[in-house]
Amino acid sequence: MIDNFALAISHGLIALAVWRLLRRPDLDREDVPPPPRKGRPRA
Amino acid sequence: MRDLFFVAFLGAFFAAGFRRPFLFVLAYVYIDIVSPQRLTYYLLNAIPISLIAVVLSVGGWALADDKSGTRIAPRQVLIVLLLAYCYATTINADFPVEALDKWGWVWKALAFAAFLPFTLRTKLRIEALLLVMVASASSIIIVGGAKTIASGGGGYGTLNLMVSNNSGLYEGSTISTVAVAIIPLILWFTRHGTIFPPDWKVKGFCYALVFSCLLIPVGTSTRTGLLCIGLVALLMLRDTKRKLLYLGLLGAAGVLAVPLLPTSFLERMGTIKTYKGDESASTRLAVWGWTWEYAKEHPLGGGFEMYRQNKIRYDTEKVEGDVGNSTVDRKLTVDQARAFHSAYFEMLGEQGFPGLAIWILINLTGIIRMEVLRHRYRKDTEQAWVTPLASALQSAHIVYLLGAAFIAIAFQPFVYMLIGAQIGLDTYLARKRRATVWRPIRTPRPEAVAA
Numbered sequence: 001m002i003d004n005f006a007l008a009i010s011h012g013l014i015a016l017a018v019w020r021l022l023r024r025p026d027l028d029r030e031d032v033p034p035p036p037r038k039g040r041p042r043a
Numbered sequence: 044m045r046d047l048f049f050v051a052f053l054g055a056f057f058a059a060g061f062r063r064p065f066l067f068v069l070a071y072v073y074i075d076i077v078s079p080q081r082l083t084y085y086l087l088n089a090i091p092i093s094l095i096a097v098v099l100s101v102g103g104w105a106l107a108d109d110k111s112g113t114r115i116a117p118r119q120v121l122i123v124l125l126l127a128y129c130y131a132t133t134i135n136a137d138f139p140v141e142a143l144d145k146w147g148w149v150w151k152a153l154a155f156a157a158f159l160p161f162t163l164r165t166k167l168r169i170e171a172l173l174l175v176m177v178a179s180a181s182s183i184i185i186v187g188g189a190k191t192i193a194s195g196g197g198g199y200g201t202l203n204l205m206v207s208n209n210s211g212l213y214e215g216s217t218i219s220t221v222a223v224a225i226i227p228l229i230l231w232f233t234r235h236g237t238i239f240p241p242d243w244k245v246k247g248f249c250y251a252l253v254f255s256c257l258l259i260p261v262g263t264s265t266r267t268g269l270l271c272i273g274l275v276a277l278l279m280l281r282d283t284k285r286k287l288l289y290l291g292l293l294g295a296a297g298v299l300a301v302p303l304l305p306t307s308f309l310e311r312m313g314t315i316k317t318y319k320g321d322e323s324a325s326t327r328l329a330v331w332g333w334t335w336e337y338a339k340e341h342p343l344g345g346g347f348e349m350y351r352q353n354k355i356r357y358d359t360e361k362v363e364g365d366v367g368n369s370t371v372d373r374k375l376t377v378d379q380a381r382a383f384h385s386a387y388f389e390m391l392g393e394q395g396f397p398g399l400a401i402w403i404l405i406n407l408t409g410i411i412r413m414e415v416l417r418h419r420y421r422k423d424t425e426q427a428w429v430t431p432l433a434s435a436l437q438s439a440h441i442v443y444l445l446g447a448a449f450i451a452i453a454f455q456p457f458v459y460m461l462i463g464a465q466i467g468l469d470t471y472l473a474r475k476r477r478a479t480v481w482r483p484i485r486t487p488r489p490e491a492v493a494a
Contacts (some may be wrong), residue, residue, distance in 0.1 A: 002193065003205050004181050006181075006186040006189065007182055010182035010185065017175065019057060020238050022059055026167050027167050028108075
């Protein structure tokens with residue numbers, strides 16, 4: 001029960017982070033301007 | 044069910060990597076820390092997911108990544124040197140078969156640490172790496188924290204952290220040290236994160252996670268963890284503006300915590316003072332003495348797992364009665380093949396003086412370099428995230444070096460990733476400085492992150 005809860009939280013967090021990273025052009029290059037902070041979809 | 048979940052998760056992770064190759068690096072980091080293959084029963088056990096992740100990471104970097112301005116940091120050279128030296132001691136090891144076993148995972152940790160900085164080309168990548176490291180470790184930390192609250196802690200070796208074979212980060216003392224060491228990093232995300240911009244939800248989660256980290260040494264009843272908590276509290280004092288308030292809150296938290304702590308924890312912590320009567324502590328002193336004698340005869344080291352040849356005799360001392368009227372009860376204990384219980388002696392015994400010297404140099408350079416960055420960017424308002432990050436990485440490293448005095452974690456992969464992140468931060472900032480010096484007429488770069 002606790003195991004699955006902890007796994008769900010941590011993996012959910014990683015999945016969401018990866019999802020957001022996919023939409024960030026500044027992950028690979030910084031000479032392109034980063035997106036405005038509040039403008040990301042489903043923040 | 045759990046198996047399917049992990050397969051789907053990893054599948055999605057790898058798929059994302061094909062769009063952004065850096066995500067392969069994060070996938071490897073995740074696999075290395077969480078070891079999902081050990082949490083499942085069948086599906087993942089048969090596939091070398093770790094190997095696949097590493098091949099994709101290196102391949103993705105070699106084929107698709109921008110490599111302009113890449114330089115090799117001196118510490119990457121040191122890590123490769125340590126790797127080569129470890130290979131030499133493995134070939135000539137006292138226990139060739141067992142040594143080869145440990146070499147099997149050590150070389151991966153070292154090689155990855157040397158490779159990692161090449162991929163950390165942007166600020167976001169450094170942040171993403173640290174986020175995945177913390178989130179991966181959190182899967183173990185949340186389990187430990189929740190179970191400690193639920194059960195009052197199981198005492199050393201009995202807190203069930205999902206995996207029973209007591210290795211990697213799943214070992215009680217190791218996770219205590221690592222959990223406490225990453226507290227400054229977690230707090231960094233409450234102020235400077237951009238993947239999850241700090242709002243009340245992010246901050247709430249981070250604080251809850253820090254609380255969980257503090258519970259791990261309680262749940263596992265590890266004395267090392269308690270020492271690490273003390274050290275991290277001290278290190279955080281450096282960057283606190285209102286020092287007296289901080290000390291007051293710290294004192295209040297300590298006073299409030301003591302009645303809530305389980306008795307098994309308090310009893311074990313009490314043995315820090317009476318360590319002479321304690322077999323675990325006495326063995327350490329005896330093993331360390333034995334290792335020192337061995338190193339004097341074999342200064343080049345005995346290779347991995349050489350502790351298996353030790354035979355030690357030591358007295359445990361128990362003092363009973365009060366100060367005026369005490370009896371000392373000495374008991375002779377004979378033991379063999381006791382583990383090092385200290386990274387410093389692990390290095391000395393296994394890799395000899397040269398190996399120990401390289402290892403210390405790698406670690407000390409990290410602390411010094413972070414100190415340099417802390418000072419250099421202190422007044423830089425445009426890059427206000429640098430000083431706190433260098434500070435957090437340095438604190439984590441110092442806490443690790445304290446924990447390492449009592450646990451044989453000289454090659455803990457998590458720590459080498461932390462070192463990789465340090466080097467990455469260092470080379471990233473150096474690249475940026477060079478770019479500013481060479482192209483002074485360019486329009487100012489857009490502000491990366493507001494503090």
